[in-house]
């Protein structure tokens with residue numbers, strides 16, 4: 001489902017020190033996977049801390065359309081009665097994945113080796129995004145796939161009745177490609193193998209192991225190699241979803257750039273495959289302390305204590321990009337307030353997210369007085385002690401662009417406006433009230 005068609009403009013104004021506790025929502029990647037794997041297990045999976053953002057609600061609805069029983073018991077507290085590996089049935093209608101690349105790509109994988117027919121659609125943003133990166137490897141299982149020209153949505157999948165396992169080297173570092181193949185491999189006999197040159201977020205591997213699948217990861221001369229043995233019976237597991245480090249990045253950024261701020265962000269995942277922003281911020285000299293490190297729901301988590309302080313520009317190496325791929329828009333905002341230049345390398349994938357995020361950030365930052373250079377796969381931001389603001393940013397149905405510019409406006413001399421705050425509901429429905437409770441001025 002797409003968010004409401006009426007755009008909701010919003011303005012962020014220069015704010016006094018931020019303080020308090022920011023309880024950010026559950027991790028989006030883990031929430032999608034908990035619903036999908038719960039639906040492919042036999043029996044009841046209980047999920048706590050589920051992100052109730054539109055992207056995840058669309059996946060919940062898709063699982064129901066495919067035959068699983070998905071029930072909300074309270075805020076963040078959900079259960080899924082799964083149908084087992086190979087147990088999905090043809091849905092009565094098309095499956096609309098709204099704005100969610102993760103939703104559509106993982107669910108295409110999950111249905112690819114079950115002999116049912118499913119048509120997928122999405123909003124204007126998702127309909128522009130490349131899908132051949134997933135449908136190409138899925139067709140190797142024996143799946144019949146028809147897509148709109150250029151490999152775009154709408155896509156119809158006729159799942160393979162007699163699937164064969166696949167060995168696939170991913171052409172770009174993408175957890176969505178990897179996960180789609182692994183989910184398809186669940187109902188193929190024998191071993192399905194994915195080889196990636198850079199490790200990407202490993203939530204699928206962790207959760208598949210937790211649900212009892214035979215899966216192993218090795219670093220080989222070919223790259224990072226994941227081998228899944230097909231046709232397991234998945235056993236339901238309670239899933240406690242940790243708080244999302246990608247969502248935490250927004251209040252963290254606000255505290256770093258608004259003078260005098262000090263905030264606490266508890267229970268945030270510190271999964272090393274998601275930690276690149278925090279590694280980078282420490283290199284920039286950010287005052288962040290990771291307190292009370294512990295394990296929750298199979299993921300390392302910590303409480304973040306973040307204080308405003310001087311920051312310096314850094315060069316982010318290309319091999320770190322996968323571990324912070326969704327955090328570059330907000331890093332570019334933080335970099336605008338750092339002393340010196342921040343160079344972000346190996347970020348070409350940002351051009352095929354909900355929007356072309358390099359272009360959206362570069363254009364919007366320039367409109368607010370920041371000097372930015374970009375190439376196909378790099379972005380360079382020149383920091384300054386003061387940032388003028390006073391500009392307007394176009395968000396292109398992209399939640400992370402919307403939130404990034406609202407954070408920018410909390411520390412600029414003049415207010416920053418965005419054309420539409422609506423897409424924020426996809427990943428962080430409570431963003432505006434949460435930021436206002438910390439002291440932000442958003443209207």
Ligand SMILES: O=C(O)C1=C[C@@H](OP(=O)(O)O)[C@@H](O)[C@H](O)C1
Nearest residue numbers: 029102173174175176177325326
């Ligand atoms: O697997 C996932 O949950 C995700 C993987 C990343 O996409 P890619 O796999 O396209 O890099 C990321 O940008 C997205 O927000 C979530």
Ligand SMILES: C=C(OP(=O)(O)O)C(=O)O
Nearest residue numbers: 099100101102103326353
């Ligand atoms: C890229 C993102 O999500 P998706 O690919 O699931 O739409 C994101 O949340 O930043």
